[in-house]
Amino acid sequence: MLTDLALSPNPPRELRADACICGAGPAGITLALELARRRPDWHIVLLEGGGSGVPSERERLLYDVGVGEKPYAVAASRRRMLGGTSAHWGGWCKPLDPEDFRAPADWSVPDWPITPEELAPFLVAAHLWCEIPSDRYDPAEVRARQPRRFLELPADGPVCERLFRFSPPTRFGTRYLEDLRGQANLDLFLHANLVSFERRGDRIVSASASPLGGRPIRIQSERFVLSQGGLETTRTLLNLRGDASDDGEGLRSPHLGRHFADHYGVRPGSILASEELGYRRITDQETAVMPVLAPSPSALDRAGRQNVCLMLDPDPGNASLPTPYARNAALGFLPREFLNYRAQMIVEPRPNPDSRITLTDARCELGLRRARLDWKLDPRDVESALGFFNELSNLLAQTGQGRARQTYQASAAQLASAMGANHHLGTLRFSRDPKDGVTDADGRLHDMDNLYVLSSALFPRYGYSNPTLTLVALAARLASRWSAQAPEAQP
Ligand SMILES: Cc1cc2nc3c(=O)[nH]c(=O)nc-3n(C[C@H](O)[C@H](O)[C@H](O)COP(=O)(O)OP(=O)(O)OC[C@H]3O[C@@H](n4cnc5c(N)ncnc54)[C@H](O)[C@@H]3O)c2cc1C
Numbered sequence: 143m144l145t146d147l148a149l150s151p152n153p154p155r156e157l158r159a160d161a162c163i164c165g166a167g168p169a170g171i172t173l174a175l176e177l178a179r180r181r182p183d184w185h186i187v188l189l190e191g192g193g194s195g196v197p198s199e200r201e202r203l204l205y206d207v208g209v210g211e212k213p214y215a216v217a218a219s220r221r222r223m224l225g226g227t228s229a230h231w232g233g234w235c236k237p238l239d240p241e242d243f244r245a246p247a248d249w250s251v252p253d254w255p256i257t258p259e260e261l262a263p264f265l266v267a268a269h270l271w272c273e274i275p276s277d278r279y280d281p282a283e284v285r286a287r288q289p290r291r292f293l294e295l296p297a298d299g300p301v302c303e304r305l306f307r308f309s310p311p312t313r314f315g316t317r318y319l320e321d322l323r324g325q326a327n328l329d330l331f332l333h334a335n336l337v338s339f340e341r342r343g344d345r346i347v348s349a350s351a352s353p354l355g356g357r358p359i360r361i362q363s364e365r366f367v368l369s370q371g372g373l374e375t376t377r378t379l380l381n382l383r384g385d386a387s388d389d390g391e392g393l394r395s396p397h398l399g400r401h402f403a404d405h406y407g408v409r410p411g412s413i414l415a416s417e418e419l420g421y422r423r424i425t426d427q428e429t430a431v432m433p434v435l436a437p438s439p440s441a442l443d444r445a446g447r448q449n450v451c452l453m454l455d456p457d458p459g460n461a462s463l464p465t466p467y468a469r470n471a472a473l474g475f476l477p478r479e480f481l482n483y484r485a486q487m488i489v490e491p492r493p494n495p496d497s498r499i500t501l502t503d504a505r506c507e508l509g510l511r512r513a514r515l516d517w518k519l520d521p522r523d524v525e526s527a528l529g530f531f532n533e534l535s536n537l538l539a540q541t542g543q544g545r546a547r548q549t550y551q552a553s554a555a556q557l558a559s560a561m562g563a564n565h566h567l568g569t570l571r572f573s574r575d576p577k578d579g580v581t582d583a584d585g586r587l588h589d590m591d592n593l594y595v596l597s598s599a600l601f602p603r604y605g606y607s608n609p610t611l612t613l614v615a616l617a618a619r620l621a622s623r624w625s626a627q628a629p630e631a632q633p
Contacts, residue, residue, distance in 0.1 A: 144323050146193065147353040148333035155359055157329070159187040161624070162349055162363035164336040164378075166190035166322075167226020169596045170369035171314045172271050172614050175321055176621035178328040186328045187361050189351045191335040191370075192223035194315060200354060204335070204506050207373065210516030212558060214404075219564035220371055224332060225315020227371065227564070228610070233311025234432075235274055235611040237265055239304065239449060241439050242490075242605030246446035251401075251493045252573040252602050255583035261615055264622065268615040272309040273317075275429045281305045284426045284433060291420030292433065293543055300441035300533040304451060306432035306607075308423075334359065336370070337508050339382060344591045354507060365592040367585075367620075372566025372599035376499045377513040379570065379580075379587075379595075391576040392589030398580050399499040402517060402569050403491040403604055404562035408524055408550060410485050410531040413454060414463035415544030417481035421454040436606075437530050447526040448490040451606045452534065454483035463547050476542045485546070487527045488563070488606040492520040499569050519557050528552065565609050570595045571602040578602075584623055585616070596620060 145153055161177055163170045166188050174188040192201055201223075207216045221229045240258045245251035269277040281303040285292045295301055322330045334351040337358065341347065346366050352358035368375040376399055388396045423432045434451040442449060460482040467473070468480035497518035501511040528550065535546035550556070572595075573579025576588035579602060585595045596617055598609035 143328075144330045144332065146332040147356060147359065148193065153359060155357070157187055157359065157361045158185065159361055159363040160184035161365050161367065162187045162189065162361045163367045163369055164189045164349065164351075165226065165368065165370035165374070166224050166315070166330065167369065167371060168228045168271075168314045168610055169613050169617050170367070171225070171318050171322065172617035173367060173369065173596055173621055174328055174330075175318060175325065176267070176618050177624060178325045180621055180625035182327055184327060187363065188322070188328060188330045189334040189336055189349070189361070190224050190330065190332050192221075193332050194224045194319070197222045200507070204508060205374070206506065206512060208502050208504075208512060208514035210514065212517045212519070214515055214517045214562055216373070216515060219562070219566070220373065223315060224319070225313055228312060228314040231311050231610060233272075233309035234306055234608045235272060235309055236304065236306045236607040237279060238605040238607050238612055239436070239439075241442050242449060242603055242607070245603045248446060249492065252571070252575065252578035254602060255572050255574045256619075261612070261619065264615040264618040265611070267618040268611050271312070271614050271618070272611055273312045274307050274309050274611075276307065279305045279307070281433050284431055287426060288420065288424075290416070290418040291424065293415070293419065293435075294541060295537070298440070299537060300438055301435055301537055302438040304434050304436045306434065308430045308432075331359070335508055336378065337510070339366070344589060346590070346593050352508075365594060367594040367596050369596040372569060372597045373499060373513060373515065375595055375597050376569040376599055377501070377510070380499070380501050380513070381510050390589065392580060392587035394589065395576070395580045397571060397578070399569050400495045400497070401493040401571060402497045402499055402515065403493060403567040404517065404565050405488050405491065405604070405606060405608070406519070406560040406562055408487045408489055408527045410487060410528055411547050411549040412457065412460055412462045413483045413485050413538070413544055413546045414465065414468060414480050415454070415483065415538060417479045419454055419483070421452070435534060437533070441533070445529065447529060448492055448523055449605050450487050450489050450527045450530050452485055452487045452530070454485060457482045457484040460484065462549070463545055467545070474542045475544075480544065485531065487531070489523045489527050490604055490606045491523050493568055493603065494518050494520050517562070519560060521552065521557065524550075524552050524557070563608070565598060567598050567601050567604045567609065570597060570599040572600045573602060584620060594620070
């Protein structure tokens, strides 16, 4: 059932639930529907602060965040409405690489508390939720059909290929509205802003949610899940912590709010290579795919560097590596038509404890302290990216497949102007050992009995893949954990 608290003349004041999910973006909607279908004996309450349409100025102000020295386009990076930021997302999808689940020893970052193998069955379901036509990510399959789109890469060399796929992109709020409405054991409340919790020791007893300027409803539940997005969930937990110290576990973990990260791009320079290459969005078997170049697993292990991927945009007007150069047989180029490309890399940010979300003394209309975001980058991110570009450059020259020219000059100004990709990572990281993170492998706060987080803020190491597919898989995994059923695809 759907109730809009801003419109309903007589909403219930008190509810009981088995699971109360706060925030109806991709994470909250997937969890709510998976859970409702797997557990017909449970009553699920899904609270959404926004409505089903574009948020009003008053609603947008609830999301206002102070920003530190480095600019961050917070307002453009989230949507407060049913479906959350999926109303804006671009639909780029790729599972993390297996290497992204383990952090090199000198990073002081915990490994993921779940393995790629544990997550794999839930990625199958995530592809259905995100309406991605295939869950196969072996670039060799595309190469077999379109060999000229690819470089020839030595099997044991420093460079390998990976593949992205694309969601249409699925707008979760509209795509799954009827499913939410039609689910008998699920109550969806719109304009139901989570405002406060009633807490008894390590248990949350109830949550209060209210429309702007309206009367609150109170939900008692066995378990509560915060799926308000990475920034807002962090803000909610910092508000819940209040003045308590940050030298403990879970809610009092020193990691709460730290290690904020977002993916960002670096344009390292130009590449002169075969005009037929397809390291960008191309069509394969009538679907969109994007092959990319990336460090091979052995090169990543050896160097202990961040992961990174590289795409190539045709740039015929670029004369920095003129095509006639490639016709000089003495330089050892393979007999091909060559083209200039602009290289674009997505960098894996290195977790940085000083990059963080804190609270200010200002309060929003709901009475909650506002957040402040101090996004800080680590210069080693770009060093890693340029290290990979250099390896690719050597490979192209040694094999006669091309030349690369680095034009990027690392500087503080370059880092200061880097733009984020709107992925809010790291501030509530999960860990096996309570000392290393905020929550356990299920997203349950290490010091709480029934309070969970479901967000890309759980990721302790980030890789370069866009996070939503993995987040949706985590939602399916949590529903499966609570239903003790074999994992299966649901939509
Ligand atoms: C322009 C853009 C492009 C993007 N492109 C991609 C892409 O190509 N690939 C990719 O993987 N990711 C992409 N993303 C990121 C993607 O949108 C997020 O990873 C994803 O939406 C996160 O899902 P979520 O459910 O955690 O949070 P959100 O989608 O932010 O949803 C959170 C929900 O919680 C609600 N909420 C917040 N506070 C409260 C409260 N107090 N009470 C009740 N409800 C509350 C919000 O209204 C919202 O509905 C993009 C983002 C942007 C902005």
